[in-house]
Amino acid sequence: MSESTLLKPASTSGAPTGTKGWHPRKSAGVSFALGMRLENISYSVDGEKILDDITLEVEPGQVVCLLGPSGSGKTSLLRIAAGLIEGASGKVLIDNRVVADGSSSVPPEKRGVGLVFQDYALFPHLTIGQNVEFGLTAMSRSEARDQAKRVLSRVGLDNRADDYPHVLSGGEQQRVALARALAPRPGILLMDEPFSGLDSRLRDQIRQHSLDLLRETRSTAIIVTHDAEEALRVGDQIALIQDGKLVQQGSGREMYYNPKNLFVAAFFSEINIIPADIGKGVVTTLFGQQAFDEDNGAEAFAAIRQSDINIAGYVKGDPGLPGRIVSRRFLGTSELLNVAVEGLNEPLQVRVKPGILQRDETDVLLSVDPDLMMIFPQTDK
8 A cells, every 4th residue: 555545434344444454443452653744734724824834753652742832733733633623734644554635534533543632531420440441442341341450550540440530639530541542552642731730749740650651551642732841851852833833843952952943942941132243253242252153244143041141259350241130039949130231121031059149249240151052043033
C-alpha cells in the first residue's frame, strides 16, 4: 500500500479494508509504538484561519509537546490528529498510512489512538473499573476486567475499582483517565492539557508519574500544554505554535538556547529586551561590544534572561554597567530586582539568589556573559 492510500473504515469483519499490517486496538498484550506525521495541515472556521500549513513529525516512542499560548491552535491540531475534527486540508499519517487527507477520514476509534482530555471525561454512572473497561470491547468480559485491574494497578488505583469518579480527588481522576486511555494499548496517546486542573504540588507528582508510565509502556504521546516548563520537563521534542503556525520544533535544550526569534525566547524564559546595533562584525549594546557573525549594519534587539545578568555592589573603577535598584521582591528561592539604567526607559529585571546583595544596597554594577545574549533583527519584535 502506498503512503497516499487512505485507510478505510472498518468492514463487517471488524478490520479496515485494504489495511494489511494495520492492527486496531484489540489486544491487552504489548503493542508497538506508532509514529505520526501531520503534513501541511490547515484549518479554518467561518473564514478565520485556525491552523496554517503545519507539518509535524512524531517518531515512535517519542513524547512531543504541542506548546503555545491560549488560542494558538494547538488543541485544534491535536483533535485533527485524533479524528475529532474533520474538514482540515493536508494529511494525517499514522505508521506511514494516511488516515485523513482532507476529503476522507478514518474515524477516531479506528486510528489506534488513546485520548486523555483536560476534564478527564469519566463516566459518572460507571465505577472506576467499568470506566477503564469501557474501550476494551474486542475482549471478553473477563479479559477486559483483568486488563482493567492490571492497568489500574500500574497507576496505583487497583483498590478503587469499585468506587465512582465523584469520590476521587482530581489527581486520582487524572490517573483513571490515563489508565482508561492506556488499557487498549494504543499506538499513540493524545493528551489535551492533562495536568492543568491540578494544584501545583500535585501537578508535579502526577506529571512525573504519568511520564514514568509512558516511558515504561514505551508509548508515543502528543501532549498539549501552554506551560513552557511543563514542556521542558516531559517533552523529547517541543513544537511551539503561534497564531496557527509552527514557529519552531526541537529539543527543550535547542529551543531554550537557540530560539529562532524573540517570541520563542520570551516563551521559554523571562527576558529583558534592549536595543542593539550590528555592524563591522560586532554587535553593540549598553553592555559593550561583542563579535557577531552577521555584518549588515541593521538595528536589532538583544534579549537577556533575568537570571543571566550578573550583579555586584558598586565600586568605583570596577567594570560593569552602573545601575540603581528601584525595587526588590523576595520570592523564596530568588529575589527579583528592578534596576534603573541610564539610556533605558524601563528598568532591567534581574533575578538573583537571596543574600547576593545587602538589603540596603542600591547602587550596583551589571554585566552579561556575551555568549548568553540573544540577538534578533528588529523585525522579529
